[in-house]
Amino acid sequence: MLAPVVTTIAEVRAAVAAAREAGKTVGFVPTMGALHSGHASLVRAAAATSTFVVVSVFVNPTQFGPKEDFAKYPRTLDADQSLCSDAGAHLIFAPPASEMYPEQSVTFVEVKELDAELDGPTRPGHFRGVCTVVLKLFNIVLPDVAHFGAKDWQQARIVRQMVRDLNVPVEVRVEPTVREADGLAMSSRNRYLSPAERATAPAIYKALQAAKARVLAGEIDAARVESALYAELTAIPGARVDYARVLDANTLQPIQRLDRSAVAAVAVFLGTTRLIDNVLIGEG
Numbered sequence: 132m133l134a135p136v137v138t139t140i141a142e143v144r145a146a147v148a149a150a151r152e153a154g155k156t157v158g159f160v161p162t163m164g165a166l167h168s169g170h171a172s173l174v175r176a177a178a179a180t181s182t183f184v185v186v187s188v189f190v191n192p193t194q195f196g197p198k199e200d201f202a203k204y205p206r207t208l209d210a211d212q213s214l215c216s217d218a219g220a221h222l223i224f225a226p227p228a229s230e231m232y233p234e235q236s237v238t239f240v241e242v243k244e245l246d247a248e249l250d251g252p253t254r255p256g257h258f259r260g261v262c263t264v265v266l267k268l269f270n271i272v273l274p275d276v277a278h279f280g281a282k283d284w285q286q287a288r289i290v291r292q293m294v295r296d297l298n299v300p301v302e303v304r305v306e307p308t309v310r311e312a313d314g315l316a317m318s319s320r321n322r323y324l325s326p327a328e329r330a331t332a333p334a335i336y337k338a339l340q341a342a343k344a345r346v347l348a349g350e351i352d353a354a355r356v357e358s359a360l361y362a363e364l365t366a367i368p369g370a371r372v373d374y375a376r377v378l379d380a381n382t383l384q385p386i387q388r389l390d391r392s393a394v395a396a397v398a399v400f401l402g403t404t405r406l407i408d409n410v411l412i413g414e415g
């Protein structure tokens with residue numbers, strides 16, 4: 132059976148209230164649509180944890196920069212509805228922008244420090260847009276548990292911090308990155324890739340795996356792992372490296388020694404398509 136799509140906040144509140152009335156617990160998966168198996172795994176995780184699962188499908192304008200792909204971001208609501216329903220969702224919230232941002236919306240949420248590296252500097256205002264829309268969605272859906280993907284490591288880390296700092300009564304869970312058979316992290320943006328770009332794209336994950344292998348082989352110096360990673364990515368034909376960093380996985384600050392849990396995180400342009408990926412390396 133297809134989970135219904137609703138477009139207004141009032142409809143979501145009514146459906147969630149009815150579910151609560153019936154004794155259900157509420158799980159939530161925020162997305163921008165153009166859903167793939169990575170999103171489906173989040174929905175399945177939510178359905179395994181909670182008895183009423185809400186998925187939002189909203190291409191959030193406030194998290195896109197003026198030169199980014201907001202206008203061309205893929206919109207595939209019918210397919211998204213089937214995918215969510217098959218994965219165990221009970222309700223899909225797909226609001227128009229005017230429902231989420233009526234005129235005179237002038238309040239924004241900003242998490243400091245955790246945006247100092249990675250997508251923070253290269254996408255100014257991005258996490259402010261993400262945090263604002265996620266907090267709004269939390270306040271609309273009022274979930275017990277919300278599920279995010281490790282593929283967007285910095286985003287998940289920032290959302291966790293927001294929830295902690297603002298005492299938001301939601302448990303945030305981070306689910307593993309789902310990959311294609313050749314290792315490419317699934318992403319809605321993969322559909323922008325030309326056949327040639329798609330063929331080279333798995334080299335991004337191969338470079339991350341090589342970084343992890345270096346650490347497993349005993350390398351302890353973060354800068355050396357980082358420069359080898361950068362070199363490997365720049366050698367990919369047609370790739371332009373936005374960043375390749377090895378950071379403390381928790382603080383997202385630079386580290387010298389890999390004596391704690393660290394994240395190797397990259398952003399790479401293949402043609403005009405910007406792909407991000409990461410792996411955890413180091414101890415802990």
Ligand code: AMP
Pocket residue numbers: 161162163164169170172173278279280281282283306307308309310316317318319
């Ligand atoms: P998006 O629609 O790209 O904004 O992503 C919505 C949620 O799905 C975020 O929590 C992402 O981290 C998560 N996600 C996207 N791609 C993947 C993937 N390949 N594996 C696991 N989670 C993912």
